[in-house]
Amino acid sequence: MLSSELVRSVLDSAPDAMIIIDSSGQILFANRQVSALFGYAAAELVGSPIETLLPQRFRARHVGHRSDYTNSVRVRPMGIGLELFGMRKDGTEFPVEISLSPIEQGNDIRVAAAIRDVTERRQTENALKEARREAEHANLAKSRFLATASHDLRQPLQTLGLLSGALRRMNKDEEYREILREQELAVDAMSRLLNALLDISKLESGAIKLELTDFDMDALFEQLRRDFGALASDKGLQLAIDKPHVCVHSDPALVGQMLRNLLSNAIKYTQKGTVELHCEIGGGKLRIAVRDTGVGIAPDQVGLIFDEFYQIGVTPNSSRDGYGLGLSIVQRIARLLDLKVNVESDVGKGSRFSFELPASDVAQSGAEPRVADDSSGEKIVGKAFRILLVEDEPGVRNAMRILLDIEGYHVTTAATAEEALQLLRGSNKFDLLVTDYHLEGGSTGTQVIASAREILDDSFKAILVTGDTSSAVREMQGDANLRITSKPINSDELLALVKALLAA
Numbered sequence: 001m002l003s004s005e006l007v008r009s010v011l012d013s014a015p016d017a018m019i020i021i022d023s024s025g026q027i028l029f030a031n032r033q034v035s036a037l038f039g040y041a042a043a044e045l046v047g048s049p050i051e052t053l054l055p056q057r058f059r060a061r062h063v064g065h066r067s068d069y070t071n072s073v074r075v076r077p078m079g080i081g082l083e084l085f086g087m088r089k090d091g092t093e094f095p096v097e098i099s100l101s102p103i104e105q106g107n108d109i110r111v112a113a114a115i116r117d118v119t120e121r122r123q124t125e126n127a128l129k130e131a132r133r134e135a136e137h138a139n140l141a142k143s144r145f146l147a148t149a150s151h152d153l154r155q156p157l158q159t160l161g162l163l164s165g166a167l168r169r170m171n172k173d174e175e176y177r178e179i180l181r182e183q184e185l186a187v188d189a190m191s192r193l194l195n196a197l198l199d200i201s202k203l204e205s206g207a208i209k210l211e212l213t214d215f216d217m218d219a220l221f222e223q224l225r226r227d228f229g230a231l232a233s234d235k236g237l238q239l240a241i242d243k244p245h246v247c248v249h250s251d252p253a254l255v256g257q258m259l260r261n262l263l264s265n266a267i268k269y270t271q272k273g274t275v276e277l278h279c280e281i282g283g284g285k286l287r288i289a290v291r292d293t294g295v296g297i298a299p300d301q302v303g304l305i306f307d308e309f310y311q312i313g314v315t316p317n318s319s320r321d322g323y324g325l326g327l328s329i330v331q332r333i334a335r336l337l338d339l340k341v342n343v344e345s346d347v348g349k350g351s352r353f354s355f356e357l358p359a360s361d362v363a364q365s366g367a368e369p370r371v372a373d374d375s376s377g378e379k380i381v382g383k384a385f386r387i388l389l390v391e392d393e394p395g396v397r398n399a400m401r402i403l404l405d406i407e408g409y410h411v412t413t414a415a416t417a418e419e420a421l422q423l424l425r426g427s428n429k430f431d432l433l434v435t436d437y438h439l440e441g442g443s444t445g446t447q448v449i450a451s452a453r454e455i456l457d458d459s460f461k462a463i464l465v466t467g468d469t470s471s472a473v474r475e476m477q478g479d480a481n482l483r484i485t486s487k488p489i490n491s492d493e494l495l496a497l498v499k500a501l502l503a504a
């Protein structure tokens with residue numbers, strides 16, 4: 001048996017303040033640390049109720065807690081989930097952490113409490129919480145700034161790009177044309193960066209709301225074939241896109257954006273061979289893979305390529321193609337859709353990016369989407385065609401009109417949906433409608449297209465130019481007489497689309 005002197009000296013040397021009370025809450029023992037912590041001499045405390053060490057407002061409640069504890073004793077921390085406070089002799093309070101252990105002595109129960117001053121820890125925790133709150137706030141403010149700035153920069157940039165394209169076409173002097181082409185390339189690069197920043201900031205600021213629905217993959221794949229066909233064949237690559245004949249349940253616009261980024265990378269990082277959009281169905285899932293026969297990715301880089309602004313082997317400030325944002329956009333969308341993107345790659349052989357979507361119960365229509373044959377575009381002669389152009393932003397409207405005029409199209413413009421409807425109902429005849437998506441007064445380009453088809457004929461051709469492909473894509477999927485293109489659009493793209501659709 002240890003002597004009580006020895007026990008006392010062991011308890012005095014413990015790092016925590018230790019108190020022993022009896023079942024009525026009277027203090028039987030307090031070690032040296034208690035005096036240091038609470039400012040009482042041990043002799044002042046022995047015989048006093050434990051509530052002496054608590055701020056006044058907790059005392060009455062504590063008596064109840066204490067008797068509950070002595071009725072069902074066990075070792076446990078005190079006040080789980082609560083912030084506990086002690087009170088010094090001078091009346092000042094401090095946060096504490098307390099752990100309780102019962103000591104049974106015959107019929108009597110005593111309780112040992114180890115008390116720790118957690119002032120510093122609380123301060124650090126609070127400072128961390130505050131720093132985190134500030135960082136989140138700053139991040140949100142940055143995202144909002146980026147979203148607003150990118151959005152407001154888009155229109156003038158769009159105008160600038162289209163006007164450069166128009167000027168180039170008006171100019172016969174090869175030297176001037178070359179300068180204007182350079183200017184267009186610069187505007188294009190700026191637009192692409194702006195688009196990527198806008199996407200990232202929209203995803204980051206939570207501005208993108210998931211719109212889950214059952215949709216036909218064939219229609220989306222067909223759209224991708226149209227969008228990437230020329231890019232691949234310009235590089236001499238074969239583009240193979242499956243026809244999955246299946247409906248999936250997800251957000252079509254976001255899935256489309258993931259696939260666009262992956263296909264654009266596959267084409268960018270492949271010099272020869274094939275880029276494939278491959279599908280496999282099984283276990284209620286559609287596994288989609290974008291495969292290429294390109295440069296491949298070294299194993300130690302695979303974990304890094306999804307980071308923002310990360311490009312393999314590219315040092316900051318050096319000249320480069322792209323901005324290292326494509327895959328971080330893919331990753332953010334995947335997180336939003338609760339998908340996992342897998343990467344398999346062999347340096348020098350190629351890469352495969354894949355993910356799985358839940359197949360939906362809705363049966364696929366079975367009908368092959370009608371596809372316009374874009375290749376006959378060359379036969380078109382602009383002069384014969386009349387285009388109705390609907391765009392609410394005056395600078396962009398004017399630039400588009402000039403560009404289409406130069407190519408010999410007969411262009412009539414409208415600034416609002418109402419103006420467009422008046423023109424459609426009037427005596428003018430039109431071959432094609434080119435419309436912005438978001439129009440003044442909350443109308444949309446899709447509404448204008450629907451009205452035009454009601455008034456003229458239900459296969460009336462239209463191009464929807466939009467900065468927000470999400471709703472647009474959903475509403476108009478699989479329509480062979482429609483092209484959807486994202487803003488900013490450059491002069492070559494716009495004219496190629498117009499030509500191809502009129503030839504279809």
Ligand code: ADP
Nearest residue numbers: 265266269296305311312322323324325326327
């Ligand atoms: P960016 O293509 O603009 O550089 P991304 O975020 O899309 O940015 O890609 C990050 C990096 O990952 C790229 O710079 C490239 O080095 C690598 N990468 C992405 N996709 C492929 C691919 N299909 N094949 C080889 N490398 C790739």
